[in-house]
Structures are given as structure tokens and as C-alpha cells.
Amino acid sequence: MSIVSGQTDDQGRDTTLMQQHGDAAEGFMPYEFSPTHASFAVDIIDRALSASADSWTAAAAVSAAPAGDELGDLTALRRELCRALTYSLHLGLGDEEPGCELNTDGNDLLPAVRDLPDPVILLWRAVADGVTQPAAIARFADLLWCRRDQRAGLHAGRAARAYLQLADTADIDMDTMENLLRAWTLARRISDTDLDGQTRDRLAQIARDTLTDRPGERPGILLPALAALARGPLRPKKGPPPADPIDVDDLLSRAADTCRRGRDATAVARYRRTGVQDSAVLEAIAREEAAAYFRDADDAPHPAVRMARLTAAAQIAHERGLGDLERDAARQMQNIDPASLGMRTFTASSTxxxxxxxxxxxxxxxxxxxxxxxxxxxxxxxxxxxxxxxxxxxxxxxxxxxxxxxxxxxxxxxxxxxxxxxxxxxxxxxxxxxxxxxxxxxxxxxxxxxxxxxxxxIPAEDDLVDYLLTRGARDAALVRSLAKALRHFWHQDFESAIHLAVPKVETAARALLIELDEGIYRAESAKSVGGYPGLYALLTNLEALALDESWAFFFNWLLAGPWGANLRNDVSHGLPAPMTAAHAALVLRAVSVLAIVAGPVTTIRQDTSLRRDRDELMALLTSLTPATSxxxxxxxxxxxxxxxxxxxxxxxxxxxxxxxxxxxx
Structure with a gap:
């Protein structure tokens, strides 16, 4: 694979921005190192990286740099130099390990550094030994470290010092942080306490300046610095751990006070909790973390945004065991007028x-x-x-x-x-x-x-019971409830039909599991009373055994799932729920499906010989709909x-x- 800009090979083929794995396999001449390449490569790399550490701009400059005819065809050489400049730095963010890595594992555009042939490594050595620009030293010494080339530790130390020099001479931006944190990462890898101390001093100064000049802003600069500082100074191989000359706790506390975004506060709280055992201190950290979420909600520009941020505040308070703050977030959510959220109803119809x-x-x-x-x-x-x-x-x-x-x-x-x-x-x-x-x-x-x-x-109730029993139902009490619900429907009392029928799905599901001899009852324990699980758990058990997956989805969508109509939960808790004829018909359909299959629990317990064969019952659950007329x-x-x-x-x-x-x- 190669990346080349604005070049042609010896057959006149355009190689601009070519990407491929296996140069020789794809018709490109593999690179062969020659000592005559060294001075040319060092010169163009130093010039390309003299004004800017932007590797893409440098790669373009390498491709366009003139060369004398005495060196012959330099296509393969330019290709390898451009490729070396294309590996990118990756800053650890969020839950990732703090620091900065050079991405050398390979992808669709670049081969892994470990897979490159020896002639390419010889070229890197020659360039690393000859270049003088900090960006050039940092890049090629770092590549040799990632390859674990001979004298790898020396390459890492040289690269770290070059990265640190780049960070010291630049404005504070993301490029600076990448260079500085790459220096910190390399110092830790080779256990260089002196380099570690220098990088931590620079990180601490950046953190102080950011907290003083722009508090609550630039989290992309502040948080990576704090993440590295929170790891403490590098421990020597022998002896006790050194005292930290940097007051990291103070920096973290200041950051917690100024965070205006909840996610930033969570990151700071994670760093502060490192090594803390005192429950009172941990609670104080959690409360300051939650406070940032409430500040974030107070800054919301719209009620819908405020609702989302209060939801996040309630979640973080719940996760941290702060019941009073969770209730406060819920109270504020309840006080938001639904009409102010700006929601719109979109409808579509067809004839x-x-x-x-x-x-x-x-x-x-x-x-x-x-x-x-x-x-x-x-x-x-x-x-x-x-x-x-x-x-x-x-x-x-x-x-x-x-x-x-x-x-x-x-x-x-x-x-x-x-x-x-x-x-x-x-x-x-x-x-x-x-x-x-x-x-x-x-x-x-x-x-x-x-x-x-x-x-x-409208059929009479007894006639409906007789009809359902002739169609396979075995629980007379269950089908009588279904018959009553059907008559409510026919009298256009859809609310009564839904309220009567919805619990019967749970009744039927529980009866089926008992007849299948499944142990679903939850015995009494120190923290909970005994009882049967709810509808969602019952349906999950039935589906795991044999219940047709399509019907299981329908039952959950209609009754038990947060992503559907959720009728069972809304009805049970007195929440607003659709009481239309269509929803009533769907509930009646759901009850009828299981009522035809379920048997009476009381009768089965009294006479276990009435329990159907397990395979027969499993077959019924697998195919709930009879042969369609x-x-x-x-x-x-x-x-x-x-x-x-x-x-x-x-x-x-x-x-x-x-x-x-x-x-x-």
C-alpha cells in the first residue's frame, strides 16, 4: 500500500494518492534502500517539516520536492517518505487510556509498521540519524520505537524530547497537546523520570493557564492534561513512590467547580476518585459532579434541551446513589410544560x-x-x-x-x-x-x-365461552374474561375492554410456564417478598423455550416494551394510554392467542395427569396461529x-x- 501525491512511475502511470497493500503484488516496484538516498531524504524531510508539523502538508512537499537526475527514479523513495509522514497521532479521550499514541497498527490505507520490509527501516534509520528539525526527529525516531528497532529505548527518548520541544515552542492548541502527551506517553514507556517530570510540569502549567484564563472552556485541552496528571509522577524502580510536586487535587477541584458540561464533570470526577477510599470524600465528589449536570441544564437554550440535560442529571444522580438530587431532577423535569418542548405531530394517510x-x-x-x-x-x-x-x-x-x-x-x-x-x-x-x-x-x-x-x-357471554372452549381453550375462567372484554368492545366501551383484557395476557403466560413445569416463582428473601415475575420476564421465558419470535415481539411491543405501545405498563400505572378501537382489537387478539393455548393452573395443580405433554405444548407455542382460513x-x-x-x-x-x-x- 502506498500514498503518493503528484508522481508518475517509470511507465508513466499516475500514482497520485494511490492506496494499496503489497507494492510488488500490485505492480509497483518495492523500495530498495541505497546510501545515496540518505542525504536527499534528510534534506527534503527537514525542509518539509521546518515550518509546520502538519504531516499531510509535509507529505505534499516531499512529493513536489525537485531532485537531480543523478539519483535516478525516486518514486519508491518518495512513496516511503510520504507513507512515514502519514501515520497519525491519536489522543486518548473519554474512557480511553490517557496519553497519545502513534497509530501504526495499519488500516485500509496504511500497512502496519511491524509488517514493513527491512529496506524501509534502513531508510528510517538514515533519516532519523540525519534530520535536525524537531518535527522530523519526533516522527522518525517514534516510528523506529514503534517498530521496536535496535536501540528502541534511545529512539523513544529522542522522540520524546523532540515532541516536548515542539510543545514548548507552539501555541496551546490540540497539536500542542498531542505532542506534549506523546512525549509524556513515551517517557512513561521507557521509565524516564526526568522526561516525565518535564512533561508533567508543562501539562500542569497548561492546566493552570486554562483554568485561570478561560475557566469552564477548552475541555479538549484541559481534560487530557488532567487525565495524565492524575496518574501521578513516575515511580522509580526502587524505593518509595515520590511525593507529587504538583498539586493535582487542587487543579481537579478547580476544574470540578468550573465545569459547565456534565460529561466533562464526569471525566474530572473519574480522575478525582482514583485511589480515594473515604466514603464522605467520594460522596462530595459525586455531588460536585451532579452539580455540573444541573448547571448544564440551567444553561439550556430551549426547554427540550433542558429536559435532555435534566434527564442526564437524574441518571448520574441515580448511578451515584444521590436520591435527593435524583428527585430534584425529576421534579424539575415534571415542571416543564410539554407544550414548550416544541414537539410536532407528523401524520400520513392513504386511501x-x-x-x-x-x-x-x-x-x-x-x-x-x-x-x-x-x-x-x-x-x-x-x-x-x-x-x-x-x-x-x-x-x-x-x-x-x-x-x-x-x-x-x-x-x-x-x-x-x-x-x-x-x-x-x-x-x-x-x-x-x-x-x-x-x-x-x-x-x-x-x-x-x-x-x-x-x-x-352481539354473542352472549356464555355462547362466547362455549365457542372459545370448542376452539381449544381449556381455562374457562380465562376465556370468560376474554368473552366479557369482547362484549365491552362490541358495546364500544374500548377502555373497559382494554383494562379487563390486558392483565389476562400475563395470566395466560404464567399458566403456560407453570404447565411447562418451569420454576418461575421468586421465593421470599431478606430484601423482597415472594411472587411471580412481571409480564416481560414471563414472555422472555416463554420465548426462550418455544414461543414464536414474531408473536413474542408483538406481545412485547403492544404491552411490555418501552419502544412500543406499552399498554400493560401504562394501564397498570394509570398513565395516559390509547383507548381506540384499533388498540382494543389488538389487545383482544393478544389475549385470544394465549388463551386458546393456556390451561387452568388450579386444575392442573389438583390433578397433574391433566398436564399436557411438554412437547405438545412446545409445538403449540411454536405455531400459535392455526392453519389460516x-x-x-x-x-x-x-x-x-x-x-x-x-x-x-x-x-x-x-x-x-x-x-x-x-x-x-
Whole structure:
């Protein structure tokens, strides 16, 4: 691989900015070292790096430098010199190890230094021995150290002193910090206490100047310096650790007082906690860290930004065990008027011709008896579709912007879940697509159920119980609750239908696990009372055993997951929840799926011979939807048709929403 600017090889081929691995394999002549190259290489490197340590500018200068004809073709030589200048410094940030590294492990553009052939290393030695400019010495001596060439320690020390000289003669900027911290890193690697002391003195002076002249600003300068200083002075190989001549605690305390951004305060707090055992001191550090998050929230230019920053304050207070500050953050969040957040509702609609819809809904009114019409409802497919399709759509619609500004779901004007990880982002995108599928499927089911009642009348409760028992249900009490919920739906009391039916999904899931002889009961302990786990845990256990993955996603999306409708949690805690006909129909569908499979726990306990064979029950969970009737298949095709039309409109609106207000999705 090579990088060359503005050169041609001996066959006249353009080699400008060529990148490749294996020069000879790609048709380029490999470099062969010649002592006659040394003086030319030293001269052009010194001149290229005399005014600036910018390696890219220097590489361009090396490519353009004139040469006499007596040296012959210098294409390969220039290529290797440009390549040597292209390895970049990387400053440790955030949770990374403090210091600065020279990236020599290789990538798509550069080979690893350890893999370079010996002629290239001979060239580096010649250049390192001859150059006089600090930037040139630093680069080539550092490369030889990274290669662990002969006399590696001497190369590291020479490079560190050159980096330190560069840092002393430049303004305080990120280039200065890279040079200074690279000098510090090399000094630590070779245990050079004198160099370590010099670099720490310079770092401390930069930290003091930054805290004095621009407090709370320039965290990119201050934090790397503090991270290195917090490691303390280099310990000698023998004897006790030396006293630190620099008052690092004072610098860190000043930094904690002036931090205006929460993330910066967390970094400072991490450095301050190093080696601290006293619980009172640790709490004081945590409170100062949280205080920065509150200052950050107070500086917010908009209520939506304030909400996000208070959320971060509440999270950090919770993680540090500061209950009073967590409650204070929650109080301030609750006092933000949802109308002031600037959220916008984006809607999309499409029209499906009646001649397409009507024939496909006739299954609810065509049969002679209402029981056959109800079979269309019981045989309908999973409302959120196949899980593989959801994953594919989520992957295809990942927005680059959503990876930078992570989506957040709100409930009642307060944040419910943030897609802080790629896994959460996938769940958010899958849920977004599932919203469209389920909404349309729910409307179709609701329309079909209403037409069934109009055609045959509302079935009596006992008749519904008998019907469900003939379709495979075994728990009469469970299906009676489902029958009551269905009648609430037909009387257009959707709220009662949802409130009655939602808990029965948990009832059915728990009964299935008990019949499968799974030990799910949580025994009483010193810190908690005994009891069964919640719905999410029950569904997770069922899915791990045999529950169809697509149906498991639907149950979680509808009832238990923060990325979906979340009806079970919202209803249980008295939070606002959608009480529409479509949502009621989806809840009834969820209950009916498990109610048909679940058995009565009390009866099974009284007579274990009534417990079904485990393999039989696992097979039922694997395929929850019976063989779909022609009417059911037509209903599913209609849901898919409406979904395809509406999804495109919804996606267009969503992308507009991301561009305008990505944090309020």
C-alpha cells in the first residue's frame, strides 16, 4: 500500500494518492534502500517539516520536492517518505487510556509498521540519524520505537524530547497537546523520570493557564492534561513512590467547580476518585459532579434541551446513589410544560379503494353462523408481521443522523426511553415499522368485529365461552374474561375492554410456564417478598423455550416494551394510554392467542395427569396461529396492502421529522 501525491512511475502511470497493500503484488516496484538516498531524504524531510508539523502538508512537499537526475527514479523513495509522514497521532479521550499514541497498527490505507520490509527501516534509520528539525526527529525516531528497532529505548527518548520541544515552542492548541502527551506517553514507556517530570510540569502549567484564563472552556485541552496528571509522577524502580510536586487535587477541584458540561464533570470526577477510599470524600465528589449536570441544564437554550440535560442529571444522580438530587431532577423535569418542548405531530394517510377492502372483509359477515366468522379473527396472522421483515426494514432505514442524535420516546411529556446503543436503535426502528403494521391490522380487526356484531348480533357471554372452549381453550375462567372484554368492545366501551383484557395476557403466560413445569416463582428473601415475575420476564421465558419470535415481539411491543405501545405498563400505572378501537382489537387478539393455548393452573395443580405433554405444548407455542382460513388469508393480504401504501408515506414524514426535530421522535 502506498500514498503518493503528484508522481508518475517509470511507465508513466499516475500514482497520485494511490492506496494499496503489497507494492510488488500490485505492480509497483518495492523500495530498495541505497546510501545515496540518505542525504536527499534528510534534506527534503527537514525542509518539509521546518515550518509546520502538519504531516499531510509535509507529505505534499516531499512529493513536489525537485531532485537531480543523478539519483535516478525516486518514486519508491518518495512513496516511503510520504507513507512515514502519514501515520497519525491519536489522543486518548473519554474512557480511553490517557496519553497519545502513534497509530501504526495499519488500516485500509496504511500497512502496519511491524509488517514493513527491512529496506524501509534502513531508510528510517538514515533519516532519523540525519534530520535536525524537531518535527522530523519526533516522527522518525517514534516510528523506529514503534517498530521496536535496535536501540528502541534511545529512539523513544529522542522522540520524546523532540515532541516536548515542539510543545514548548507552539501555541496551546490540540497539536500542542498531542505532542506534549506523546512525549509524556513515551517517557512513561521507557521509565524516564526526568522526561516525565518535564512533561508533567508543562501539562500542569497548561492546566493552570486554562483554568485561570478561560475557566469552564477548552475541555479538549484541559481534560487530557488532567487525565495524565492524575496518574501521578513516575515511580522509580526502587524505593518509595515520590511525593507529587504538583498539586493535582487542587487543579481537579478547580476544574470540578468550573465545569459547565456534565460529561466533562464526569471525566474530572473519574480522575478525582482514583485511589480515594473515604466514603464522605467520594460522596462530595459525586455531588460536585451532579452539580455540573444541573448547571448544564440551567444553561439550556430551549426547554427540550433542558429536559435532555435534566434527564442526564437524574441518571448520574441515580448511578451515584444521590436520591435527593435524583428527585430534584425529576421534579424539575415534571415542571416543564410539554407544550414548550416544541414537539410536532407528523401524520400520513392513504386511501385504499372500497372494492379492494370490502371483499376482503366479507369473511366476518359471509358465513352462516357467527362462530365461523369469529374464526377469521382467531386465525389472523401476527399484527406486527414477521420478525425477520421487521429487522430487515430496521436495518434498511437506519438514518446516519439517528446515530448522532439518538431518538427518544416520550410519554406524557417526559422521556421514556432513549436509543443510546445500537441495539436500542434497532428496537426503536423495528418498533417504528411495527407501529404502521399493527395500526392497520388493528383497524381491520376492529372493523371486522364490528361488522360481525352488526350481521349476527352481539354473542352472549356464555355462547362466547362455549365457542372459545370448542376452539381449544381449556381455562374457562380465562376465556370468560376474554368473552366479557369482547362484549365491552362490541358495546364500544374500548377502555373497559382494554383494562379487563390486558392483565389476562400475563395470566395466560404464567399458566403456560407453570404447565411447562418451569420454576418461575421468586421465593421470599431478606430484601423482597415472594411472587411471580412481571409480564416481560414471563414472555422472555416463554420465548426462550418455544414461543414464536414474531408473536413474542408483538406481545412485547403492544404491552411490555418501552419502544412500543406499552399498554400493560401504562394501564397498570394509570398513565395516559390509547383507548381506540384499533388498540382494543389488538389487545383482544393478544389475549385470544394465549388463551386458546393456556390451561387452568388450579386444575392442573389438583390433578397433574391433566398436564399436557411438554412437547405438545412446545409445538403449540411454536405455531400459535392455526392453519389460516381463506378469509383469514384475505384479511392478512389486505393488512399487507394497506401497510405498503401507508408505510411509504409514514417513512417520508419520519425523515422530515428527523431533519427538523430528531430528538422528539
Amino acid at each position: 385504499v379503494p372500497a372494492y379492494v377492502v370490502e371483499p376482503l372483509l366479507h369473511g366476518f359477515t359471509r358465513p352462516d353462523r357467527w362462530q365461523q366468522a369469529m374464526d377469521v379473527f382467531l386465525h389472523s396472522d401476527c399484527p406486527t408481521g414477521d420478525i425477520a421483515n421487521l429487522r430487515a426494514e430496521a436495518a434498511a432505514n437506519h438514518s446516519p443522523l439517528s446515530r448522532i442524535l439518538r431518538p427518544v420516546r416520550f410519554t406524557g411529556g417526559l422521556p421514556r426511553a432513549a436509543a443510546d446503543t445500537d441495539a436500542d436503535l434497532e428496537k426503536q426502528e423495528m418498533s417504528f415499522y411495527a407501529d404502521v403494521l399493527a395500526e392497520n391490522h388493528g383497524r381491520l380487526l376492529a372493523t371486522g368485529l364490528r361488522r360481525l356484531a352488526d350481521r349476527y348480533g 381463506p378469509a383469514g388469508r384475505r384479511l392478512n393480504r389486505l393488512a399487507g396492502l394497506i401497510e405498503r401504501v401507508a408505510w411509504r408515506l409514514r417513512l417520508t414524514q419520519a425523515r422530515r421529522m428527523q431533519r427538523r426535530s430528531p430528538r422528539s421522535r
